[in-house]
Amino acid sequence: MNNPGPETDFDIVVVGAGLVGSPLAQVLSEQGWRVALLDQRPSSGVDLLDSVDGGLSQRCTALSLGSKYWFDRQGLWQPLNEDACPIRQVVISQKGQFGSTRLRAAEMNVDALGYVINNELLTGKLLQLIGNSSVHFVPDSTVTRVSAEEQLINVYHGTAALSARLLIAADGVSSSVRECLGTAVRTHDYDQSAVLGMLSLETDHNNVAFERFTETGPLALLPRPGNLMNFVECIDSSEVQQVSQLDDDHYRQRLQQRFGMRLGRFDGVGPRHIISLNRIEAAQQIAPRTLLLGNAARLLHPVGGQGYNLAIRDIAQLQRLLGECITASGLADPGKADLLSHFVKLRASDQRRTVQFTHTLARSFRGRSEMPAKIRALGLVGLDTVSPLRDWFTRSTMGLSA
Template sequence: MANANNADQRFDVVIAGGGYVGLSLSLALQKADPALSVAVVDPKPMDQLASDPRASAIAAAASRMLDQLGLWSELLPSAQPINEMIVTDSKLRDVVRPVFLTFDGEVTKGEPFAHMVPNGKMMPALHNAAKALGVQFFALDTALTFRSETTKTLVQLKSGASIEARLLVAADGVRSKLRSLAGIKTVHWDYGQSGIVTMVKHERPHDGRAEEHFLPAGPFAILPLPGNRSSLVWTEKTADAERLVKSDDFTFELELERRFGHHLGKIELGGPKNAYPLGLTLAREFVRPRFALIGDAAHGIHPIAGQGLNLGFKDVAALAEVIVDARRLGQDIGSSDVLERYQRWRRFDTLQMGIVTDVLNRLFSNDNDMLRAVRDFGLGLVDRMPGLKSQFISEASGFAGPAPKLLSGEPI
């Protein structure tokens, strides 16, 4: 490493990756402890992130965290609350799709269990708030290599600069290069599926209702957006997904209509269509000395439960609390003892969610009549058990298990 022993700049925490999770961590740390020096290294231009036409499902716990970070009031006017959710299970050729499970959308009175928030609004809000608090950005740059020493980590950037940190946090995605450099192994398998993500316009209002249709190729989720619009997360076998995305809009809309149905009137494509390969990736460890994983770098799961980003926000809340508490106690924030607290807090919850989404995908993404009868019986049983439904809502809202302070709406 060039300049390895003569760092150009020194920070308490360096975050590699300026997506939602990396930016949220930088903001949470800087807001809780203004004396911390925090830097974010990210290769993507902000104008590209601000033009993202997609939307994300933000659970109630995550919205409480964003409120504590001072952003929720800015995001709420463009957000769409999810007031209700229905679950169906059918074959593509079925004329009628019976509803087996329904969820009311509130965790407390007036608080929906989730909102759909436009990515193009959330990313600039996080970036601007972090920058205003003093987070330093190494824009259009990449962390190429690093070396952890007894009291510091030395990070070499693509630009040639060398920076020093007491703690390096990798938030560089499911194919994390830094995770590999740290020697952290993963459990991984490919589902042979891809998720088609797009937006549709429809004739009738959705009334804030989300829909999850389990079809043989995989789940087909309709998620409400402001106005007569909905976001789609449409799972298909990878070859079929690639064919659909490459097809013309007329062909795509014909296939879309077969799955979407006619209950919201005439539909038309309202945005770009893209397909993303789906798999399960779980890091065997979340930490090494002076190094931690968060977000997709630690876990990539199937979108069947809509919990991917919300798991990342849980990582943020837990790691920020661990770091700030350690600082207040005069401890070394990059030490193995401190980072182990974060790992204990997050690894089991992540493993549990990974297993749940894997089992759900395998159970529902098939055309087996016997399995279908069993799962439909199970869905109907859950629908008749208010206590169990409440537990599912609590999980979907992000409140299951011991919650970090930020996710409970409390400052660190």
């Protein structure tokens, strides 16, 4: 990783050294592009790794098998593999109803349906890899203004500025680049919040993940090393104050009641974090010489764990398009308007389908009405008994159907 210096002119500037921006900068640099990576944090990848406490406070990401394949093809999977917990099976059920379905890796002839990894470990290890690359890393930098010209775009951060032919915003749902562009967003409020945290079990989870739909929304449990599981509990917004005031033991009892005894007794829970759930989409994913990716482009409901995996598929497509810009005579213009428009066209179907799939799951598997719950349960029974439908659903969650 090159430290900030006098160099100010690049082919591509990536803003946001998180789960999207870090691997993106790495693979584009390896294609031969001169890449700068800006991030608000002053810390390096080593600092991030040192900050992981290994206890019950870790937040995680569920990587689909398709995302794992992409990381593997880039040579990025080996340093991540030791910290990634495989998902061998997913059990989907409706609380209070008989219907359920199981998605099994063995039925798809794969080792795992996906992998669960700690967010800070993933980001930290990706930044360590960037440390050994030609990426020009600029920490402690917040974009305050952007200005596009015919042949380049200027990116201002503090009192400094960089120029590039393409600016990629991967700086999250509160994207400073998107704000500088004045890009409008469309927001859907689910009137829900998510409680995030980790719990420990008395028994082994056997690498099984669970998605349980309840009257207030889905509850997901994701396997972690040993007898630990990450949980995402969706609750009505009206419950936030009450739930936030529960101590660890009372919250453990609440979680146990919602999930049941399929995994035996929950032994303990760690610190919890509550976030509001909204779907937020940028009205446009591109602007002159600018592309929005990841949560800067769209934030999805966490049900099904589709958001990050969609972003990885976006990265893979962009990587292919920019690779086609490399000719025997050199590097073509990565920020030209027709290339960015072509990217949007190529990705539109998968993006639209994933957004609708997630939105439908979030809305359909929620509610206290007895009849809809029974209908939904029958749908889960049907999913488990109709093999082609179950296989399509499995491949969708694995990120292999796009």
